[in-house]
Each structure stands twice: as structure tokens, then as C-alpha cells.
Amino acid sequence: MGEVVVADADLATLGFSTAHSDRYVYSNYFVPVQLTFDDGETPLLPFYVKQALIEAMRYGGLSPDRLPHLLKELGLSGLWKANDMDAAEAALPGQDSGMTNREPPARRQSLLGDQEAEFVAGLLQSDVGIAFLDRTRIRPVGFALGEHVYALALAPGEEAVLEQRTYTKRELTLEEQDETEKQTDVELTSALTTELQEGFERQKSLTDTWGLNASHTGQYTSPTGVWGTFNASHTIGYTRSVTAASQETSRRAVKDSQTATSKVAARYRTQHKTDFKLVSETGMESTSKRTVRNPNRATPITLHYFKVLQRLELAHERYGARVCWAPTVKDPALAFAKKITDGRQRIRDNALAALPTMPVKPVPPAPGVPAAVETRTIYSPVVTLDKWGFTGDMSADYDIDVAFDSGWEWDGDIEAIRQNLTLITRRPPSGIAARVVGVPVVTDANGQPALRVRIHVGAASWLAGPGADVQLAATFRRTPTLVAENADDAAYNALVAGYLTDLQDWQDKRDGALAAAEEAADEFEARLRGGFSPVNEMVSQIVEAHFPASVRDEAWEIEFWHRVFDWERASFVSYPGWWSAGDARAPERDPSDFLNASWAKLYLPVRAGMELAALRWIFGKAVATRLAPAVEQQLAAFVDELGAFRTSHLGTGDEMPDLTSECQEVPERVYCLAKWAELMPTDGTHLEVVQGATTAADAVTSKEIADAEALRAALLDGEVQTNRLKTRAYDQMTGVADVDVHLGTSGNSSPTA
Numbered sequence: 001m002g003e004v005v006v007a008d009a010d011l012a013t014l015g016f017s018t019a020h021s022d023r024y025v026y027s028n029y030f031v032p033v034q035l036t037f038d039d040g041e042t043p044l045l046p047f048y049v050k051q052a053l054i055e056a057m058r059y060g061g062l063s064p065d066r067l068p069h070l071l072k073e074l075g076l077s078g079l080w081k082a083n084d085m086d087a088a089e090a091a092l093p094g095q096d097s098g099m100t101n102r103e104p105p106a107r108r109q110s111l112l113g114d115q116e117a118e119f120v121a122g123l124l125q126s127d128v129g130i131a132f133l134d135r136t137r138i139r140p141v142g143f144a145l146g147e148h149v150y151a152l153a154l155a156p157g158e159e160a161v162l163e164q165r166t167y168t169k170r171e172l173t174l175e176e177q178d179e180t181e182k183q184t185d186v187e188l189t190s191a192l193t194t195e196l197q198e199g200f201e202r203q204k205s206l207t208d209t210w211g212l213n214a215s216h217t218g219q220y221t222s223p224t225g226v227w228g229t230f231n232a233s234h235t236i237g238y239t240r241s242v243t244a245a246s247q248e249t250s251r252r253a254v255k256d257s258q259t260a261t262s263k264v265a266a267r268y269r270t271q272h273k274t275d276f277k278l279v280s281e282t283g284m285e286s287t288s289k290r291t292v293r294n295p296n297r298a299t300p301i302t303l304h305y306f307k308v309l310q311r312l313e314l315a316h317e318r319y320g321a322r323v324c325w326a327p328t329v330k331d332p333a334l335a336f337a338k339k340i341t342d343g344r345q346r347i348r349d350n351a352l353a354a355l356p357t358m359p360v361k362p363v364p365p366a367p368g369v370p371a372a373v374e375t376r377t378i379y380s381p382v383v384t385l386d387k388w389g390f391t392g393d394m395s396a397d398y399d400i401d402v403a404f405d406s407g408w409e410w411d412g413d414i415e416a417i418r419q420n421l422t423l424i425t426r427r428p429p430s431g432i433a434a435r436v437v438g439v440p441v442v443t444d445a446n447g448q449p450a451l452r453v454r455i456h457v458g459a460a461s462w463l464a465g466p467g468a469d470v471q472l473a474a475t476f477r478r479t480p481t482l483v484a485e486n487a488d489d490a491a492y493n494a495l496v497a498g499y500l501t502d503l504q505d506w507q508d509k510r511d512g513a514l515a516a517a518e519e520a521a522d523e524f525e526a527r528l529r530g531g532f533s534p535v536n537e538m539v540s541q542i543v544e545a546h547f548p549a550s551v552r553d554e555a556w557e558i559e560f561w562h563r564v565f566d567w568e569r570a571s572f573v574s575y576p577g578w579w580s581a582g583d584a585r586a587p588e589r590d591p592s593d594f595l596n597a598s599w600a601k602l603y604l605p606v607r608a609g610m611e612l613a614a615l616r617w618i619f620g621k622a623v624a625t626r627l628a629p630a631v632e633q634q635l636a637a638f639v640d641e642l643g644a645f646r647t648s649h650l651g652t653g654d655e656m657p658d659l660t661s662e663c664q665e666v667p668e669r670v671y672c673l674a675k676w677a678e679l680m681p682t683d684g685t686h687l688e689v690v691q692g693a694t695t696a697a698d699a700v701t702s703k704e705i706a707d708a709e710a711l712r713a714a715l716l717d718g719e720v721q722t723n724r725l726k727t728r729a730y731d732q733m734t735g736v737a738d739v740d741v742h743l744g745t746s747g748n749s750s751p752t753a
Helices: 047-059 067-073 085-091 116-123 193-210 242-271 334-353 414-419 490-530 534-546 555-564 611-620 629-650 699-732
Strands: 023-032 128-154 159-170 272-279 290-293 301-325 328-330 375-379 394-403 408-410 422-425 432-445 448-459 468-471 473-478 571-575 599-605 671-691
Touching: 047 085, 047 116, 047 611, 067 116, 128 159, 128 290, 128 671, 242 629, 301 611, 301 629, 328 534, 334 414, 334 432, 334 490, 334 534, 375 394, 394 432, 414 432, 414 473, 422 432, 448 468, 534 571, 534 599, 555 611, 611 629
Parallel strands: none
Antiparallel strands: 023 128, 128 301, 159 272, 159 290, 301 599, 301 671, 328 599, 375 473, 394 448, 408 473, 422 468, 432 448, 571 599
């Protein structure tokens, strides 16, 4: 026989309790911090700032004799001695011969005279700051009755078929430089709790990218990732206290978040619509419509519908504070653009190299001498590049003439000129490049024919960097004479006919190979652009500029840098290309796009607990050794201040949980800056019924209603009398009796006993 088994389920596991369904939108705020010596005024200078200041005195037109006066004017008289600049100047290599061959950059003149003090103040600005890691918590907490949307009046006994349809329409218009307008209509379904998060993230992205009013301000940030981007706009110049930086960013973060959520919620409430339609139906139909009926015979009712809104509680919280390094890079896309240019040129060169040799046009041969065309390669003079920018950068065009004798002509081979274009410099190939612009033209130079070639030279910023020269060469051939072209020689005519046939075949092969090379080059460029990451490109340039090969040629060094810096959180801001000369690399894109950017700033956070190691590298380029005692003291004080701030606001000094017991429950430690509430639309409606003030009954109906009320009153009174008679009869009974008692009415008769 079967055995009955009863599951012993704990009733507590079957119960339900309320829980919050929180969502988060992440954002980061950066505030530069000026680290100073004990006097509180003299700043600590990183190694690269020291080098830039010394090179500006050597090559940039900054007078060493005037520097003490400039520092005194800025209130920094002790800067040179405190930062041991004499030792730094002695350690920096001697003058670069390449820089002495060109004119120094122009001094910063203006209507007010010399601006050297402004230049020095700019060099001394701090690239080190505090990155505050924030998030906005979105928590549904209930519902609220919204605005009135519809009133439906029903006469007595009236029925109506009501169709309720709720939808949300979002319209997005983007205006670009090419005057393109885009519109997107999105049908949203069900509740919009998650839509505030999506809209808030988009609004935050627009705010961080285009300014607080989502308008174009000439700045572009990296795409919003899991942890958000860094926002450093609308900050004070710098601060010397972690607490002051926290207070400033707290006010700004709360204001930004509250403004963004208010915009999104108001827009969603405006665009969320509820439509009610009254329709008449005949026949049988399966539908989702609802039938509403007034059950009253003589009293009308009015149904009032209201929107049901979801109440959201938003809290802006701070969950971390990190030291952040924010170096800048000029022309950040130079290396990437050079990869594309070199790759396309390499594909073209490989295609041309695979072609057979170009047929040579025959010349009228002398008796016994085979036909041949005389050619010659002529080199231009070496031209010194002199259109340098203030910081040793360049983006300029040069016209170079290749003189040749009369009786010769250029063979039209531009590829030969490209292959013979040579830069003579000690700059690395990734920092300078040159290319042929347009088609060379034959002109007259000093009474002699010359082939004029225009080239464009681009160079990355290198203060006091080496100079550069350029030289190119072109191929010329002797101009054939009319007699030679029309020579009545059978052998020559046969050579010419064969030459023309071979030349046509070769040109067809060349055109086909170049067309295929262009397609391959387009695919190559599309692959590079498809996998292009501006953050990775910025990181690679920072590594190249500030992490020489000697400190990243061992596995432990790479592992060390990954433990010090939080590369996954790295973000950047780029600035439009109109701040630098030269044409845009991608004219179809925005001037602030990374490919067209003139400058870019990378925000590289330091991992919690590695602050001292990072600061030693930034200020002294030291990995294992300590810096000067005065510098070490200030760096340690800054790290201790940051640890104290974390302890007071986040519970621990390293943002890690304090585990003191086995299987300890870890509480969430965040610092709430502010709270506010928003209302979001839902698909629900609230119904309230209001009865009419007057009836719709005529005189006859009113008389019938009055008679019915009188009859009902008489019946009730009869029931009361009947109950009284029953009670009295019961009280008179003393024993068993055979008595029939009839109470009540039978038809229209009166009660009898």
C-alpha cells in the first residue's frame, strides 16, 4: 500500500515581505588639488612640469633672468629652491642642436604687453586631483494620484464601451553640421520605472558631454560606460583640501542630478498620454474593451478618471574618493591617423610592387642602336621646416621646387614622388609625418622650369624638441621631338605599336590593381575605425609619453602599473579642432570628435591603497625609492587626509569592508548627499464615481417611485407587527397544545389566527 508523506515546509519560507527595487546611475566628479610645501603656497611640481619649465627657458623665449621676478609676481618666490630646480636643470641633457637651428617660438605678446607670467602660471597648474565616485539611487516607494484625464457621464441604466489606451512618445532631434535632422518615435509599454534610469543616464551623458543645458559647448567626453564618465567642468581652479573638494562636488553633483531627473520626469509626464474612446459595437466580437453601466434606474452618474503616478525616491550617494591623474595630450588622434595613412600607403605600394615593369617608350634608334627613352631622377634641395608652434608642434604646408633642364618633362608618376619623400629628423616616426597634397604642377622658378610639389607636415607637441628637414625627388624623361615621333622607320613603328599595346595592358593592370588596393584600403580603415577606442588611444599615448620603455620592459613593471592605476575606469575629454591650425581629419564629424580634437585630457584614477606609490611616480618618477623628505612628508599628509575623509564618510580608509568575524554581514557603506522625489507615469488610472444632483424621472415615473416607497414602508411595518404577534403568542404558551396559528398575509387578506 502507498504511504502518505507530508512535506514539512517552514511557513516562514512561504511568507512575503516588502523589499526595495533600487536602480543606479553612476557619475564621477574631478577636482584638481594643488599639493604644496609646508608654507601652504609653494606647489609641488611633477617631473614633467619641471622639464617643461626648464625647456621653456632654454628654447621657448622665457628669460632665466626674468623668471625670479615672474615667480615673485605670482607669489611663488620659493618655488625654484623648494623644488630643487637647479638639480633638475643639471640632470636635464644639454641643448638640442636641432632646436638651435630654428627660430624660437614667438613670445606671448598682447595689448597689455608681455604675458610671460600667465605662461608660467599655466605651466604650474596641477594635473593631480580627487575623483569622487558618485551614484544616484532610484527607488520606487509608492503611488500618487495624478491629473484628471477624463470624465464620463452615464444616464440611468446607460451602458458604454470604454477603450483605454496608454502610450508614450519620445521624440529625439539631433542637429548636426550637415543639417541632418533625425526623429525617433518609440512606443513604450507597461510601467516606466526603468525608463527613468535610461532617460537619466542619457540626460547625464548629454550634460557631461554638451553642458548643463544639453547644448553644444565645444567639448566631447568618452562614451558612458558602467561607471560613468568624469565631469570636471564648472569647478573651482583648484583646492588644497579633500574636504573642500568634497563640499564643492557635493553641491554640484546634487544640482546636476536633480536637474537631470527633473527634466526627464517632466518630459515623460508630458509625453505620457492616456486616451479614452467611446465606441458602438454590433454583433459578437472578442475584444479587450470594458463595458461600463450605470446601475441606477433614475440617477445619472459621472465617472472621473485620474492618472496613477509612481512615486520615486532619488538619493545622490558618494561611494568612493580616489586620487586621479589628469594629463593632457595635444592632437590625440595623430598616431591613429598615421596608422591609417601608413596602412593605406602600404597597401598601395604592395599593389604597385606586384605589377610588372612599366613599358618604356622607344626612341628613334640610330643605326645598330636599339630604341630607348632616356630618364633621370632629380632631387630637390633640402628644405628646413620652420613653421613650428609654440610647444614644438606643427601642422603646415610647404611648396618644394624640383628644378629641371629644358628638353625634359615630368613623367607624371606621383607615386615615385611619394616614395622619395624623406623627413630628416631625430623625432620618432610616430611624432611627425609628411604627405603629398594635390597634384604637382610645372612652373617657372627663377627663369628655369621647375616641378612644384606641395606637402603637408604634421608633428606632435614636443617642447624644445628637435627640428626637421625634408627632401623629395621626381622622375623626368627627355621630351620626344616631332621628327622622332614621325620617323618613317618600319622597325621603329613596330616598336611603337608594341609599346602602345604593352602600355595599355600595363595601365589596365595598374588601374585594376589600384582599384582593388583602394577597396582593400577602405576595408582596412573601416576595421581600424570599427575597433577604435579613444580611451585606449589616449592611454597608449600617455604610456608612450610618461612611461619610457625602461620602466615597462619587465613583467613585474606592467603588473605594478596595473595595481597602481585603475585603467578600467579611465575616461577622457576632448576639445574641438578649431583651437589648432590645419584641416579636420574627418570633416563629416563634429569638430570635438576625437579624430578632429586639438587637445584631450585623460582622467586616470588611482586604485585605493596605492596613492603613495602613484604620487611618487607622478612627482618624482620613482618606483622603489623615496623622494626628498619634504616632498615625502607632503605626499604622506595628503594620503592621510584622503584616508581620514574615507573613514569619516565611507567607514574605512581604503573603501574596503572591515571583516572582524566569521561570515560577517557586510553593510553597504555610502555617504548620502541629498534626497528628492519624482513622479513618473504608469499605465494605471484611478476611478471616482459622482452621482448626479438631479434625477432624470418624469411625473409618472416619480409617482411610481413614490408609490413603491409607500408600499415598501407598509410591508416593513407589517413585518414588524408580525414579529410582535409571534412574540406574544410564544409568551402565552404554557404546555403542549394542538393549535394552528397563522401569521402574516395570504394574498390580499388580513392576518388571522
